Amino acid sequence: MAMEPKAQKFIPVASPALIGNEKKYVLDCLKTNWISSIGKYVTLFERAFSKYIGVKHALTCSNGTVALHLALLALGIKNGDEVLCPTLTYIATANSILYVGAKPVFLDCQKDTWNIDPAKIEEKITKKTKAIIIVHLYGHSCDMEDILKIAKKHNLYVIEDSAEALGSKYLLAGRQGKGKMCGSFGDIATFSFFGNKVITSGEGGMVVTNNDELAKKVALLKNQGMDTNKRYWHPVLGYNYRLTNVQSAIGLAQLENIGKFILKRRRIAKMYSRYLKNIEGITLSLEKDYTFHSYWMYCILIEKEYGVDRDRLMSLLEKQGIQTRPFFYPIHTMPAYQALHHYGLDVSEEISRKGISLPTFYDLSEDQVKYIAHQLVRLKKDIIKDKQGAEYIVKSVDSGDEKKLVSFFEVIKKHNLNNFFHPHSFDKKTAKKIVDISESGKRDLYYLVLDNKENIAGYFMLRGFDEGYFVPSFAIVVHPDYMNRGIGKQITIMAIKICERLRVGKMMIKVYEDNIVAQKIYRSLHFTFSKSDKKNELVGRLNIR
Ligand SMILES: Cc1ncc(COP(=O)(O)O)c(C=O)c1O
Structure with a gap:
């Protein structure tokens, strides 16, 4: 089906969907007075999360950044150590390495997945390299098999920064088998529940691991380093990185709909x-x-x-x-x-x-x-060439073109060029209307063809819905100063291309019976003609695919 876009209100790049038990669970927190970082939703969220990822331990924390900090602390990464990580990632990935006093060593990415390129890891490993933080960027999993092999060979810890990859999987067993969740491969992995993420708790994070010792360390560190058996005894330097019961309640409700x-x-x-x-x-x-x-x-x-x-x-x-x-x-x-x-x-x-x-x-x-x-x-710009090889820009009409369009209309009137079936008078009002329609992003498309001095060499339109569905009628006019340069044909080819981009299956065109030159161009591009219901007029049609 072709596109029939409708004008829209503002479309944000991300927006949370609070469509489940969020309100119910939060109200429960308020009713029961459990609004701080102790409460049943913290435990329920952690349990549900570890089950979903398929790991033994999941520990909530205040956000995805501190989750990374906790992971590095738990692994004992410190001053003098080097940690590999991608350079193309959110700043938090590398900042966490600086937080523990280690040195980030940046890795390049692959051209197609935008994730770290396993082939470029080994050249950056030194005696000081202790760990690698991998990031499943925008939700595409890293090439885990190759990365895990390298990590094993060089005895590196693997931290999966899965902030962007909740619900993503890496497919095992010859790459055809059942998938395992991102976040279940490394020694330890982290997630973020910021408002734009797959699930949100407002702000929030999670550390997951299968390693009991690491889980214990994270639990200690996120709670001010306080001994679990001796209240207010702090054997290590810890942090207050806890998530609240209210945030966990939202997180749990979100996870139910993942x-x-x-x-x-x-x-x-x-x-x-x-x-x-x-x-x-x-x-x-x-x-x-x-x-x-x-x-x-x-x-x-x-x-x-x-x-x-x-x-x-x-x-x-x-x-x-x-x-x-x-x-x-x-x-x-x-x-x-x-x-x-x-x-x-x-x-x-x-x-x-x-x-x-x-x-x-x-x-x-x-x-x-x-x-x-x-x-x-609509916003794409193209280049066409005339017979002499001169280049022209093809662009859709915008507000900067209004004046140009008015003077172009003067030329059309003067040369009596209305053989392209323009439905409106050639005046200022029409120019304004065309700019408005074009900029509104509604279905009709209006284009200018500009020479290297930005003079109008041609103008064409693709106007839709003539037959009750999206069959744009194509109309074109070439400026008299630019005729006989083969531009007409190139513009028509361009218009067909634009229809392909829009996934339009058919195009329609009208032409006067005595306009043999135009018919020749259209026929050479496979338009077929039949008589219209108006005298002297033919209708050309093209099936695009
Ligand atoms: C790859 C990556 N790592 C870490 C984070 C940090 O998470 P947060 O914003 O919850 O601190 C993000 C967040 O956007 C991220 O995209």
Whole structure:
């Protein structure tokens, strides 16, 4: 089915879905007076979580950052040690290494999964390397088999920063077998329940492990280092990193719905992949055969071929009510880390410049996904060439073009060029209307073809719904100064491409019977013509796929 996007209100990049027992459990905390960090919901949340991940111990804590701090402390990582971690991740991953006085050593990522590249790990291992923190970025699992092999060979602890990967799995047994949850592979793993995560407790975190000793240490450290058998005796330096009963109550209610959340996220990802797959210059999120992806965020890369710079695109989308977020800056480029010695992090730098996350959350509707995809089609800029090889930019009309469009309409009137069936008079009012429709992101598309001095060489439209479903009628006019350069055909090819991007199956075009030149162009592109109900007019149709 083709896209029929509807205008939308503001679409945030993330939004929690409090659709279960959240209110009931929180009210229970209030009614029973158990609102601090002791209470049944803390235990229930921890139990349910360890069962879900398939690990022996799960320990709540205040957020995902302190979860990492606790994990490193429990493993005894300290001053003088080196810890490997990706540079393309959230700052908390590396900050936790500095918190314990160790040195982060940054790893580069893979081009396709954006996760650490196992092939580039060993070159960064020294005698001081004690651990590796891996991050399942945006929910795509790391290549665990290879990473675990390297860790074993070099006797490194593995910490899985699974903040973004709750519900994601890594598929074992020759990569076809049953999956095991992300967070169940390392010596210890951490999660975050910040408001934008797969499940939230407002703020919150969890440390999980199968190791009894590590679990004991985490329990001690998160509770001020207080001896469990001797109140107010603190044998070690500890922290107050506890999660409250109220937060745990929300977390538990959220966890009860995790199956639904993951299913919906995967559906959203499938829709995005389907609607965006024809747009050159957009690289899509992928799911490697060893991964069951929870799609914490559906992400895309904006390549050069898209024609619009990543940051500019993000601000244009924001103008259309679509919030996005850029990829993380590589951590080695941040002020606190620049002084450390780094090398070989080029892929991460490139991916970081290109990536954006698109809205991904439980309540996102298919109409909203279509609207977002339609905007990504509309905002793309293309290049066409005339017979002499001169280049022209093809772009959709926006408010900056209004004046140009008015003068172009003067030319059309003067040369009596209304043989392209424009339905409105060529005046200022129409120019304004076209700008408004184009910018509103509704279904009709209006384009300009600009030469290298930004003069209008051509104008075309794809106007929809003529036959009750989405068959855009294509209309084109070439500026008289730019005729006989082969632009008309190139524009028509471009329009067909735009229809492909929109997954439109058919196009329609009208032409006067005596306009042999235009008919020749359209026929060469496989339009077939029949008589219209109006005299002297033919209707051309094209089945695109
Ligand atoms: C990879 C990664 N690690 C750690 C964290 C820290 O979690 P929190 O924000 O709960 O402290 C996040 C949070 O966004 C994250 O994405």
